[in-house]
Amino acid sequence: MGKCEQCIIKQFNAMKSLTKDELIRISGCKTSRIIKKGEVIFEEGENINGVYCIKDGICKLSKLSENGKDQIVKMVVKGQLLGQRSLITEEVSNLQAVALNDMEVCFIPRVEIMADLQNNLKFSFDVLKVMARDLRESDDIIVNMAQKTVRKRLADVLIYLHSNFGENTDGTLSILLSREDYANIVGTATESAIRIISQLKKENLISTKGKYIKIEDLAGLKRVE
Amino acid sequence: MGKCEQCIIKQFNAMKSLTKDELIRISGCKTSRIIKKGEVIFEEGENINGVYCIKDGICKLSKLSENGKDQIVKMVVKGQLLGQRSLITEEVSNLQAVALNDMEVCFIPRVEIMADLQNNLKFSFDVLKVMARDLRESDDIIVNMAQKTVRKRLADVLIYLHSNFGENTDGTLSILLSREDYANIVGTATESAIRIISQLKKENLISTKGKYIKIEDLAGLKRVE
């Protein structure tokens, strides 16, 4: 099992602010785990009891709505921490986490992370920064949900996925989502998402290869209203 | 001007975790201010340069959408701090703040609050807790925006205002919002908000006295789908 103090992944999250001693301590109590695509990492209402540091892969965080639909509220990727909020509010998770591809994660038990949060000011301030940025992002999502059409939101998601997760060698988006996932991100019916994807295809803004989507005209996609 | 170390408002926010010395220092550099109803506290894109501690009153935080509509993302009330996020991300504000009634606030300059955030662990952890809870709330708002009808969202807002801000002696909601504000909270056209309010009135779930709204049948309002 890798050692935290030598792990390069921590560069991308607040754990870079931990001291060498703290990292060695964490290293001794963490557990590594492989999570397969589609596997549930934790459920809504579950006591997470710690934090996941994502060494590789991507997962979706979603919340079940009263109408039975899952709303995806965030994607958490390689380099980020998963589960901080519930840790800090000391409540069960309000979200479900599901792996979107095969993942490699380290799990750090609650008590260990809490000890550092309450002793290492630089660390807790770093987490604070991440949260403040998340809140800003949430504001934007709320505004988009409230004010933009489904078509515009879907175009935005494609652009977002492209700029954040990049493309495969054939130019398709490297992150593979089902049409239902797309619907659950923009908050619409699966049929509507499919319909709009077909439409964007007809307008030559994107193309599809099976489930894979390729952006053909990024500038055009940005112009979608 | 009041002294922070004796101010009871701090009980309701993270400032309760500051030491007496820190409070005395803050007290010496803070400025008190009365803000009239409708007045802008800060604009989107403005450098806030500090934090407001709300001694009395309520304000709305909104963001201008590309379609020209203002989306209200949060209400901040007596006892809470305003402007923490921008302070922490060290960016200009992403939101506009406008007073919904006459307010009394204390403004604490950035450097002073930052000093405490970076020296007092209990204080920064308390702010962290508030933010984690805000994030949780944001998740709920995103899900509601994405999955619920305007009618349901508006009913929810009325219930929220009732349970959070209470009622006047005549039973009307103590917080007075324009129909446009209601529209900007639920993310709809003003006409739609007006229409739905009229409809709820016809169904005897609420009644109105001028701009004031009174909840007549809370249980019924909760049943709205």
Next chain:
DNA sequence: AAGGAAATATGACCAATATCATGAACACGC
């Protein structure tokens, strides 16, 4: 108290999106 501006209210119509139905393509176990 009068006049005018702003907020509230309502109707008519249209566009966006949901829902239901059905079929085609694909994926997987045997």
Next chain:
DNA sequence: GCGTGTTCATGATATTGGTCATATTTCCTT
């Protein structure tokens, strides 16, 4: 390779909500 379930696709139709037009009421100014 063959069913069989799942995902993708598309049509028909219903519903929701947005936009524009126009009253009506409220509120503010003078």
